[in-house]
Structure formats: C-alpha cells, structure tokens
Amino acid sequence: LGWSHRPRPESEVLPGITIDDGPVGLTFGLAVGMGSRVGLGNWATIGVGFAAACYLGLVTGSVSLDLRLGRRERPLGPHAVDIQAPRELVFDIIAQPYLGRQTHAQAEKIRILERGTDMVLAAHYTPLSTGLVARTVETVRFYRPERVDFRLVHGPVPHVVEQFLLTEQHTGTRLEYRGTIAADLWAAGEWWADRVGRQWERVVAGSFDAIKAEAERRA
Secondary structure (H helix, E strand, O other): OOOOOOOOOEEEEEOOEEEEOOHHHHHHHHHHHHHOOOOHHHHHHHHHHHHHHHHHHHHHOOEEEOOOOOOEEEEEEEEEEEEOOOHHHHHHHHHHHHHOOOOHHHHHHEEEEEEOOOEEEEEEEEEOOOOOEEEEEEEEEEEOOOEEEEEEEEOOOOEEEEEEEEEEEOOEEEEEEEEEEEEOOHHHHHHHHHHHHHHHHHHHHHHHHHHHHHHHHHO
C-alpha cells in the first residue's frame, strides 16, 4: 500500500495488556512497575493507584486490554440517515479527512499515521464529558462509492468493526452505520462493551448529522 508514516510505539506490560506512550499510559506503566517492586505493606496504596490508572487508561484508550477470555459482544447500530445528495458526493465527504487535505478542525480530531491508496491507519481523538480525550487507532478502508470499513487496532476495547454503507435512492443517498463491539471478562466485559458502545454510537450519530448537512449544502 505504500505506507508513508510510522505509528506511535506501544509496549506490552502484562500479557494481553498494552499501553501507548502518552501520559496516561506512562502512569499505568509506572503503577505496574512499582507493584512489582514493593512489599505487602504498600499494596493497598499501589492497588488504588493501579485501579485509577487502569480505569483512566481504558477510558482514554491509552491502555488496551485483550485477554481473549470471557469475551462478550454486542451490535453497534444500525443507524441511518437519508441525505438529499448524490452518493459520490457523500462518499467524498466521508473520505476527505482520510485521503485528502484536512482542515484544521479535522486535523485536531483525526491524525493519519499511515496512508495507502484506498486504506489508512488513523488515530481518532474524541473529547469526553469528563474533560479527558479518548484516543483510538483504526484501519479505514474505502470501497468507492458504496462502503467504508473501520477496524479497531488500539482502543478501550479489544474488538470493534464498523461499516458505513451508502445506498442510492431516488431522493439521494441513504447512509447507514452498523458494526460490532466486544470486551473481555464476562459480565464486566458485557457492561464495559455496552458503556463504550453507547458512546461510540453517539459519536457516529453526530458525524452523520455533520455529513448530511455538508452534503446537502454542496448538492
């Protein structure tokens, strides 16, 4: 594909747990390192710090937990909007931040790590209600003009696959979203996948509103 950039490094601190090189990932790594070097008297303090760092790491995507144990999956979507604009135009608006020149606002939310002719590796930055910023890394593959596929590489859960499906209609284009999300550790994973999934769906719904507005403005 002719990749042109290298992704940020990650480290595996425990089997199935990886961290990135950001500040939350560094905090998590320090907690793990301290936990392996202290006596029993300090385990309570270390445990609290470890739990807090782990939660922050999972929420922001700095820590990735992929144990392949007790995995629970749930659907994403479906969510659809009807857009009064040609399918090619809608597809171009979706692809532009990845394959074209980004605006300043787009560059703050999407960072292209590697790029090919019809596929990119991209980091997405999403502000959270807590004031934190979640970072996910996904491959994005483009099948003009009917489909865009997303697959999670690094983020708050071990598995996400998504599709944007574009269907021609007599009034324009139907843009539909569907996918799956999964997390590990049985009931805890089911709860976490649902929590992250609901946030994921809200972000996509907001993106669809923006795509619809821009496409209809240009049409």
